[in-house]
Amino acid sequence: MRNKLVTALMIVSAILLVFSSFSAGAQVNQGKVTKVEELATLYGEYDLSSSKPTTVIVELEEESLVEAKHKGKAQTKKNLNNVRNQVKNEVGKRVSTSKVEREYDYVFSGFAVEVPQNEIPSLLATPGVKAVYPNVTYTVDSSTEYVVEESYSPEMLDSAPFIGSNEAWDAGFTGEGVTVAVIDTGVDYTHPDLAGQFGAYKGYDFVDNDEDPQETPKNDPRGAETTHGTHVAGTVAANGLIKGVAPEATLLAYRVLGPGGSGTTANVIAGIERAVQDGADVMNLSLGNTLNSPDFATSIALDWAMAEGVVAVTSNGNSGPNNWTVGSPGTSRDAISVGATQLPYNVFTATTTSSDGVSYASSAVQGFPSEDALKALNGQNFDLVDVGFGSPAEFAGKELEGKIALISRGAGIPFVDKATEAKKAGAVGAVLYNNVAGDMPLIPGMDVPTIMLNQADGEALKAKVNDVTVSFNIAFSHQVGETVADFSSRGPVMDTWMIKPDVSAPGVAIVSTVPTFDPSNPYGYGAKQGTSMASPHVAGAAALVLQANPDWDVFQVKSALMNTAEDLINPATGESYPHNTQGAGSIRVLDAINAETLVNPGSYSFGVFEKAKGKESARQHFEIQNLSNEAKRYNVEFTFKNEVGKHVKVTTSNNTRVNPGKTQKVNVNVTVDASKLDSGYYEGYLTVTEGETVVEVPTILFVGEPDFPRVTSLGFDSLGNNTFDIWSYLPGGADEYEVWIYSATATGGLGSYVGDALYDSNLPAGYAEHVWDGTLVDGTVLPAGNYRVAIYAKKGNGERAVAAADVLTIE
Numbered sequence: 001m002r003n004k005l006v007t008a009l010m011i012v013s014a015i016l017l018v019f020s021s022f023s024a025g026a027q028v029n030q031g032k033v034t035k036v037e038e039l040a041t042l043y044g045e046y047d048l049s050s051s052k053p054t055t056v057i058v059e060l061e062e063e064s065l066v067e068a069k070h071k072g073k074a075q076t077k078k079n080l081n082n083v084r085n086q087v088k089n090e091v092g093k094r095v096s097t098s099k100v101e102r103e104y105d106y107v108f109s110g111f112a113v114e115v116p117q118n119e120i121p122s123l124l125a126t127p128g129v130k131a132v133y134p135n136v137t138y139t140v141d142s143s144t145e146y147v148v149e150e151s152y153s154p155e156m157l158d159s160a161p162f163i164g165s166n167e168a169w170d171a172g173f174t175g176e177g178v179t180v181a182v183i184d185t186g187v188d189y190t191h192p193d194l195a196g197q198f199g200a201y202k203g204y205d206f207v208d209n210d211e212d213p214q215e216t217p218k219n220d221p222r223g224a225e226t227t228h229g230t231h232v233a234g235t236v237a238a239n240g241l242i243k244g245v246a247p248e249a250t251l252l253a254y255r256v257l258g259p260g261g262s263g264t265t266a267n268v269i270a271g272i273e274r275a276v277q278d279g280a281d282v283m284n285l286s287l288g289n290t291l292n293s294p295d296f297a298t299s300i301a302l303d304w305a306m307a308e309g310v311v312a313v314t315s316n317g318n319s320g321p322n323n324w325t326v327g328s329p330g331t332s333r334d335a336i337s338v339g340a341t342q343l344p345y346n347v348f349t350a351t352t353t354s355s356d357g358v359s360y361a362s363s364a365v366q367g368f369p370s371e372d373a374l375k376a377l378n379g380q381n382f383d384l385v386d387v388g389f390g391s392p393a394e395f396a397g398k399e400l401e402g403k404i405a406l407i408s409r410g411a412g413i414p415f416v417d418k419a420t421e422a423k424k425a426g427a428v429g430a431v432l433y434n435n436v437a438g439d440m441p442l443i444p445g446m447d448v449p450t451i452m453l454n455q456a457d458g459e460a461l462k463a464k465v466n467d468v469t470v471s472f473n474i475a476f477s478h479q480v481g482e483t484v485a486d487f488s489s490r491g492p493v494m495d496t497w498m499i500k501p502d503v504s505a506p507g508v509a510i511v512s513t514v515p516t517f518d519p520s521n522p523y524g525y526g527a528k529q530g531t532s533m534a535s536p537h538v539a540g541a542a543a544l545v546l547q548a549n550p551d552w553d554v555f556q557v558k559s560a561l562m563n564t565a566e567d568l569i570n571p572a573t574g575e576s577y578p579h580n581t582q583g584a585g586s587i588r589v590l591d592a593i594n595a596e597t598l599v600n601p602g603s604y605s606f607g608v609f610e611k612a613k614g615k616e617s618a619r620q621h622f623e624i625q626n627l628s629n630e631a632k633r634y635n636v637e638f639t640f641k642n643e644v645g646k647h648v649k650v651t652t653s654n655n656t657r658v659n660p661g662k663t664q665k666v667n668v669n670v671t672v673d674a675s676k677l678d679s680g681y682y683e684g685y686l687t688v689t690e691g692e693t694v695v696e697v698p699t700i701l702f703v704g705e706p707d708f709p710r711v712t713s714l715g716f717d718s719l720g721n722n723t724f725d726i727w728s729y730l731p732g733g734a735d736e737y738e739v740w741i742y743s744a745t746a747t748g749g750l751g752s753y754v755g756d757a758l759y760d761s762n763l764p765a766g767y768a769e770h771v772w773d774g775t776l777v778d779g780t781v782l783p784a785g786n787y788r789v790a791i792y793a794k795k796g797n798g799e800r801a802v803a804a805a806d807v808l809t810i811e
Contacts (some may be wrong), residue, residue: 039750039790040124043293044134048738048756049778051116055101055135057265057297060087061128064109066276066304080105087128091115094122094752102266106273107304108297112266118755121740121790125750133297136289138268140185140228140261140532157242159506160235162343162482163537164589165245168544173593175246175543180236181275181283181310182536183268184229186215186255188515191523193240194233197251204274206267207258216259218517223259227514231528232286234513235536236543242512242525245540245589246547252280257287265297268329272301276310281546284539285314286532288489289327294496296328299335306334311546311554313338313539315531316501317489323580325489326500330531336542336558337500340488340507340534341568341586344481348374350451351473352431354461355381362454365474366432367419367446374449374474377429381469384431386462390418401426405448406465408458410435419446431470433458441486480571482506484581488531491580492605492681492700499603499700501583502558503565505541507534541589548593555600556625557592562602563695564591579603579683579698597632598625599688599695606701609672617671622697624666624688626658632690633657636666638699640684647673648682648701672701679704716789722774722782722810726757726789733765734793741776744786744807754787755780763793774810782810 046054062083068075084103091113092098099114112135115123123132160166168174186205189198203213218225239247254271257263268287275283283305285298293299302312312335319325330337348371352363368374382404388394389411405422407430409415415432422430433453434440440452451472453461461470485508491500510533516524538561545557552560565585570577584602600623609616626632634657638650649671658664686697716726726739737760743751755776760768774782786807 040126040129041131041295042120042124043132043291043296044136046117046120046134048118048120051118053097053114054117055112055114055264055266056120056123057110057112057133057135057269058087058091058123058129059108059110059131059133059297059300060084061130062109064107064304065105066107066308067109070304070307077105080109083128084109084111087126088113090126090128091123094126095119102270104269104273104301107276107308108269108273108301110297119753121742121753125742125753131295133265135265136291138257138263138265138287138289140226140257140287157511158343159510159537160243160245160540162506163245163541163587164591165243165540165544167590168548168593169247171548171590171593173544173548175237175249175540175547177250178246178281178543178546179250179252179279180246180539180543181252181254181278181280182229182233182236183254183256183271183275183283183285184232184287185226185257185261186213186229187233187251187253188215188230188513188523189213189251189253191230191234191513191515193238193242193513193523194230194251196239197233197237197249198253199250201252201278203253203255203278204271205255206270206274207255207263213253213255215255215515220259223262225515225517226257226259226261227526228257228261228286228528228532229253229255230514231510231512231526232284232532232536235510235533236284236540238513244512245537246543249540249543252278263287268298269301272298272305272312276305276308280310282311282313282539282542284536285312285329286530286535288315288317288330288531290317290319290325291328292324292326292331292494293328294331294333294493294498296331298329299332302329302332302335306554309554311539311542311557312336313535313542315535316340318487318530318532320488320490321486321581323490324492324494326491326493327489330489330500331493331498333496333498334554334558336538336561337502337583338531338535338538339501339504339581339583340485340529340531341504341582342483342485342508343506344479346371346479347477348474349477352451352453353471353473354464354468355470356464356468358460360453360457360461362452362457364452366415366440366450366452367443368449369447377449377472378474379471381471382428383469384461384465385427386465387422387425389413390421392421395421395425398425403427404470405430406458406462407432408435408462409433409440415440415443415450416446419448419450423447429472431458431461433461482566482568482586483571484568484577485529487529488534488581490578497605497607497681497700497702499579499583499605499698501531502602503538503561503583504568504586505534505537507531507537538587541587541592544589545592556598559598559600559602559625560592560595561587563597563599563697564588564595567696579700584698596626596628597634597688597690597693597695598627599623599686599697600625602697604686604697604699606670606672606699608702609674610704612675612704614675615671615673617669620668620670621665622668622686623663624656624658625663626660629660631657631659635689637687637689638668638684639687640682640699640701642682644677644682644684644701647676670701672703674703677703716808719771724772724774724808725769726772727769728791728793730763730765730768730793734761734763734768736761736792736794737763737768738792739770739772740790740792741782742788742790744788750788750790754782757789784810
């Protein structure tokens with residue numbers, strides 16, 4: 001059965017092979033390639049057999065205003081508008097129905113348009129179209145753990161001081177004079193901790209299309225209220241009961257995510273463009289999707305925002321801990337992508353004993369709201385109440401005041417939600433037991449002290465829940481340093497092979513500003529976690545760095561934050577986290593401000609070396625910038641982890657002199673004996689040393705990446721009676737293989753998309769041959785006329801290929 005879902009998470013390599021031997025009425029078409037043209041690039045997931053409409057983002061070949069400017073080309077808004085109108089008109093002719101929703105020209109050239117899914121191939125053949133992207137839905141978690149005012153103190157926001165913000169404040173750098181754009185769910189700019197950071201112009205609302213970028217209020221008929229953007233803004237620049245990283249920065253808010261915290265690519269790109277045009281110095285995007293591609297529309301917009309001088313900071317995503325999970329816009333080549341860490345914490349041991357004298361050996365502390373609340377369980381006997389899986393319905397009607405909730409893992413309910421329900425019911429703690437064999441993860445910041453048991457111990461306790469009480473003996477064990485959160489997405493990035501994230505910052509149990517939607521007490525504080533919470537720490541840090549170094553460009557800011565980041569150690573292994581887990585490390589603000597040496601780029605990818613080629617060499621370079629007022633001499637060394645260095649030879653200038661205030665380009669020659677290495681990627685360091693200054697730049701090298709399916713040849717022969725032998729050569733085989741039929745224009749070019757001729761799957765490497773009788777997969781028999789044949793091939797999550805042959809004639 002034909003698989004209707006076309007998945008294109010990576011680039012469509014559009015190779016148009018045109019065969020020249022066609023003459024009118026010919027029955028055999030064969031010949032050699034005479035030229036190569038390009039079809040549009042396709043990304044995303046579509047059902048190409050469905051006429052259901054979908055919105056896509058169309059990128060034009062005509063360059064945006066910013067792109068043209070930085071390439072030294074003449075471009076005007078009027079010309080770009082004319083070209084865009086021409087393409088829109090052509091799209092209107094090629095598809096049965098289309099509706100343009102938004103248009104872009106500043107950092108992205110194109111428009112958002114709604115079209116039937118089964119007519120997307122027509123967009124790929126439209127002159128002037130460079131790429132087609134899905135209008136991905138972004139959703140943020142709007143839930144908040146509110147912090148009661150009685151227990152609140154200004155010191156509660158530990159994360160800003162931890163990265164050295166208070167040291168930067170003491171040095172006179174608070175973000176004053178720097179404007180930070182928060183592109184999110186909107187911001188409650190009336191919150192007393194934020195009101196002073198906004199001027200008369202607050203920003204823009206792309207959900208309701210007005211200049212009031214407030215959060216979605218409670219009881220909006222379109223969806224739930226939101227708090228995410230206000231929380232992000234507070235981490236950047238709150239200045240009241242709590243202080244953000246840059247408490248005197250100016251804020252602008254752009255509401256691109258609406259009710260329920262949901263929004264689309266179309267609005268996000270519009271927000272990026274507006275923020276750049278409004279004069280933002282820094283922008284924060286605590287949002288993302290799962291598309292691991294550097295060329296996704298939002299990533300492109302951020303790259304050109306950086307080129308225009310705006311430090312773009314974005315979250316890396318919450319799809320960890322596996323590699324390759326980073327999503328756009330965290331995949332941006334130039335923007336600063338941020339992973340999440342957990343601040344240092346104390347580990348406690350726990351003994352759980354029931355009143356019949358049984359002790360449960362698997363007892364351990366899972367999470368707690370504070371150490372005082374955890375240790376308060378000692379020396380008491382508590383009644384137990386079984387609440388099943390801990391759903392609200394299972395808590396209903398049960399008396400838990402001052403008792404311990406006994407909860408099973410499972411039913412799709414997050415651990416933190418189970419603890420929250422226990423707190424709501426009046427429980428002073430919870431015992432959470434596994435419903436399968438094995439261990440459970442440590443979850444910090446639970447609403448009630450939570451002790452975990454394995455499945456056997458939990459079921460044993462449940463069997464006598466009404467007959468015994470329990471007591472606990474909880475004691476301090478040791479402290480764990482800053483660690484990377486499991487949920488934090490990992491790199492690398494497909495196609496560019498870049499290390500991501502670039503840096504990390506605190507993102508677990510972060511307390512910041514939120515609206516409460518309670519008219520009697522509208523302004524509150526709450527805890528959230530995610531790379532969404534880590535990113536604004538870096539945006540605020542960038543504001544401090546810019547204030548301290550107003551002449552720095554965006555890449556100096558990025559390199560300073562990366563070069564001075566602190567390496568993080570995995571407590572489970574005692575070794576540094578991999579580069580694609582932590583990036584360059586956890587940011588340290590004052591060190592970045594005071595950096596006198598910058599190495600750019602802040603992480604370094606050697607790219608891909610094919611195993612089949614044996615030894616392979618490449619010439620590359622990096623830069624060292626001496627910001628001091630005296631000449632410095634640097635020692636440069638490349639090293640690789642494990643035994644990789646035996647098969648990789650890197651030669652460069654080991655001793656490099658750089659004059660004061662100058663930048664020195666350092667050439668690198670790398671030779672890899674790929675035949676001696678297994679396929680995969682290998683990590684190492686570029687170490688630049690000058691006196692006591694040591695800069696470690698994460699490096700990565702790939703060997704033998706998959707040969708994605710490029711259609712290197714394509715043709716067809718007539719077998720008579722409107723039957724054709726269609727063939728193509730697929731060096732890497734294909735998981736999915738489709739033949740698309742287009743009408744042929746008078747010049748032999750691609751006209752309108754007609755339909756699918758056939759579908760196949762799981763094709764091996766080599767030649768693929770199919771006999772086709774002129775009937776489309778939907779049963780339509782093609783009428784007489786001239787057509788063009790195109791092949792679509794997909795292999796895994798890798799490169800796609802679209803190739804088109806010359807005119808096929810149905811008589």
